[in-house]
Amino acid sequence: MDFKPTYQPPGLPRKILGLVCKPDLLEEIEGDLWEHYQILCEERPQWKAKLGYWFHTFHFLRPFAIKGIGQHSNSIIMYKSYFKFAMRHMWRQKMHTGFNLIGLILAFVVCTFIFLHLRSELSYDNFHDHSEDIYRVAWMNENPQTRTPHPMAQAMATDFPEVQAAVSLSPIYGPGLTRQTIQITNEENNIALEEPDGFFADSTFFDVFSFEFLEGNAKTALKEPNGIVMAKSMANRYFPDESPIGKRLSFGPNTNMLEVVGVVEDVPENAHFHFNFIISYVTLKSFNFNDPWMSWADFGHFNYIKVQHGSDVAALDNKIPEWILTYLDWTGGSRESLLDRSIGFELQPIESIHLHSNIRWELESNSSFTYLLIYGISGLFILLISIINFVNLTTARSAERLKEVGVKKTLGAYKSQLLGQFVFESLLSAYLALAISFGLVYLLELPFNELVTGRVHAQDLWQAKTLLFLISVATVTGLLAAIYPALYLNALNPGQILKGMNPKKLGGSFIRNGLLGIQFIAAIIMISGSLIIKNQITFLKNKDLGFRQDNLVIVDLEDFENKSELVKAAFSQFSGVSDVAAVSNVPGGQFNQHKIYLESDQTNQVDASEMFIDDDAARVLGLELASGRFLNQEFAQDSSGLSFLINEEAAQAFGVEDPIGAVMFWVDNENLVKGTIVGVVKNFHFKSLHVPIQPLIMMISPRNFNYIITNVNAQNLTATIPQMQASFTEIYPEDQFDYRFLDTEISELYHEESRTLKLTSVLTAISIFLSIAGLIGIVSIAIKQRVKEIGIRKILGASIRQILWLVNLRYLIVSGIAMLVAIPVSYIFMNQWLENFTYQQGINPMLFVISALLLAALILATISLISIKAVKSSPADALRHE
Amino acid sequence: MKGTQLGEFEELVLLIVGVLYPDAYGLSIREEIINQTKRKVAIGAVHSALSRLQDKGFLESKLDEATHERGGRRKRLFAITVLGKRALEKNHELRNNLFNQIPELALKGLNLSGL
Helix, strand or coil: CCCCCCCCCCCHHHHHHHHHHHHHHHCCCCCCCCHHHHHHHHHHCCHHHHHHHHHHCCCCCCCEECCCCCCCHHHHHHHHHHHHHHHHHHHHHHHHHHHHHHHHHHHHHHHHHHHHHHHHCCCCCCCCHHHEEEEEEEEEEECEEEEECCCCHHHHHHHHHCEEEEEEEEEEECCCEEEECCCECCCCCCCCEEEEEEEEECCCCCHHHHCCCCEEECCCCCCCCCCEEEEEEHHHHHCCCCCCCCCCEEEEEEEEEEEEEEEEECCCCCCCCCCCCEEEHHHHHHHHCCHHHHHCCCCCEEEEEECCCEEEEEEHHHHHHHHHHHCCCCCHHHHHHHHCCEEEEEEEEHHHHHCCCCCCCCCCCCCHHHHHHHHHHHHHHHHHHHHHHHHHHHHHHHHHHHHHHHHHHHCCCCCHHHHHHHHHHHHHHHHHHHHHHHHHHHHHHHHHHHHCCCCCHHHHHCHHHHHHHHHHHHHHHHHHHHHHHHHHHCCHHHHHHHCCHHHHHCCCHHHHHHHEEEEEHHHHHHHHHHHHHHHHHHHHHCCCCCCCCCEEEEECCCCCCHHHHHHHHHHHHCCCCCEEECCCCCCCCCCEEEEEEEECEEEEEEEEEEECCCCHHHHCCCCCCEEEEECCCHHHHHCCEEEEEHHHHHHHHHCCCCCCCCEEEEEEEEEEEEEEEEEEEECCCCCCCCCCCCEEEEEECCHHHEEEEEEEEECCHHHHHHHHHHHHHHHHHCCCCCCCEEHHHHHHHHHHHHHHHHHHHHHHHHHHHHHHHHHHHHHHHHHHHCHHHHHHHHHCCHHHHHHHHHHHHHHHHHHHHHHHHHHHHHHHHHHHCCCCCCCCCCHHHHHHHHHHHHHHHHHHHHHHHHHHHHCCCHHHHHHHCC | CCHCCCCCHHHHHHHHHHHHHHCCCCHHHHHHHHHHHCCCCCHHHHHHHHHHHHHHHCEEEEEEECCCHHCEEEEEEEEEEEHHHHHHHHHHHHHHHHHCCCCCHHHHHHHHHCC
């Protein structure tokens, strides 16, 4: 008849069917499915037909068709009955089941979140091809920084055979080295937006980093001047419906300067820097070829290298000092320090930057490995606590199943079958909890991310590694809980069980109390740890920084034109403004640094951060003098920037008794500025408390002013801010009025600490809750088993208080032992954490006393509450039942 | 005994096997069920019922020739056995019997209250 070709059904389901189906049924089943698929293909689109084929194939995964088991096979019936037993058992003991499940669910949810968070934090920058071979060159002196000279990258690529590719890049900096947003305009479509995250980069950018090109050519993209490569999301903003390649964009005031040469995928979240657009360095060089910023002398660029796979990076690192001195004309002290390796360049693996690098000029604020460790350990503790709860409750309850085991054994159940039943039951609970916790993760995704400002995505649950992790956690939990009752009950002689055994003699309480102790240890560590974190953070927040922070409004001067005097004059007229000053940098921000040295001792060169201020700044910031005088605009020498204020730290570094009046040099790149020290200010924390106070030099230099600091009256802020905005816009009609408060800026510096505090508080609360829940479970079972004992004691004249003591004592001893173990552990671990801080609040022993008392009180209250009913009830009731 | 009981879906399949004789096999039975009862059933469900009916001895089967549209696979043709015929008759009889015993009043009342 007709021999038209048949449609070939998808192969995978057929293979699966072939594997599991009974061989004598396989042919007819496959035949029917095949024939049905032909019909489906005639009637429906192919994907629907395929879906139908899958659907029907899976409908054959029924007992009748599967190898090895039939409808009435033993194993099916057995598992059915296990299931029935498990369900009945869970149902009968609603409270226990509830405790078990809630504990497990909580722990699984916490674990999932922490696991996902850790995974995302640990995955930074691993998306590049051979990311393990990419390094950033950092400059490690007394005050390490990420930035190194621009020519260094390409010189390394030329001079070292093991360097396969190198790129130099820099964010587009505005005045004061703040990251600047640039107005980019598509003149044709009349789209003008302020774009942040613009970078300059070498044409080799895409040789080092792997960003997928959607349009354009990675090899040539950044070779020509005025080329711009955009991230996809930015390209969509400017060219919503057309291909941007070859189109022109305006860069600030430069009309149609840029030509779009490439569009790349957006930078993934887990990158240590994100760009919106990249402009070739050659563009910049075509403007000003001899920009000193591009020279070897300026450590002002981010240099990345990619080495040949398998190169010895340590050896390469060690070659740099000698090599770089052929380019750098350094002499004297710094040359020697470089050669004896006391300062030098470090190759930072790109994957470790996010967690391990926290030096000056990081491209984005990085996270810290210590915090991940804290999260991880807290997560493990919670998991541990809830596994122990589960194990303890299951084993304690196994006493109630003694008869069941006895009857089953007499009826001929094998040991392995009983074991199977226990394992089946506890795995059932564990998986049930896991399934519910998956749902909760979806519900809690948003609150969790808000709480810890994280970027956890609930759908990452379905990644193979995450699933594998969670399922193994659940499996281990289930197995652990099953092992003890299974082995213990199995070992008993059925005759003895059925004759009647005192469940109290069952034993296992030693192990249970031991596990309870471990829970307490974890809980105490969590409580005291979070108290220590809280103390340290409060300490940081309350520490006197040496300058005023309250009621100071910072306004950005966006322009190179110096109109700071105009702005100051305008602002000072408002009634809500009490004082105004102009500065180059704001405390808590980034500071540029250069060398300073005294004329009298030219070998002692000190790296000093610099801050340009006007003569009002010291007053507005509330700085205090140690000796000498503040700067004064009236003096010609001061206003021309030849009078220096230094801080005590700098004075100490010079080692001079009285530096006032001393002649000092300030090495401003190519310029050597010779001036006089007129005053020493008391040390103040112009950087975050994570780092010690460093030498600082201050002088007047109006062209460097970037911010106006305004001391405002807190009461009429709502009136003052709009006034300020109005006059600002009058002076700078082109610019946007940006303002922020100094105290919020400063508290932002401790953002990571605040987040850790929040998270550890939540985790501690959960761990306390879980420990107490576990305690309730165990004690309520123990009380039930001791009802008769309590009754007899009461008859013999024991008072309620004595009985309560009796019940409590054991657990108080357990918690006492737990404290002895937990306190040293917590002390050692938290001391290590505190070492991250330059300024630390020591560990107050009272904290441990508080944690211990807190826990003891909780334990007492819990036990007393649940035992009070049994203790108060009439002994006659207790003794009547037999 | 449980083994000789005829379930509702089993009865349906058994009847359809009779209707389709001599060309009753998995897929054709399913088609017929869908056509006659508008019930959506999976092929697997039909096969499962067939295998149960065969276990109970209500059906017998033999393998047919291989055909092209089945990717060269043979189909299994089913036919009702004597036992199957008896079971069907028994069910049929039982139903009719029971139906006839319903007093007319009961149905009338239903109709009335239904109005």
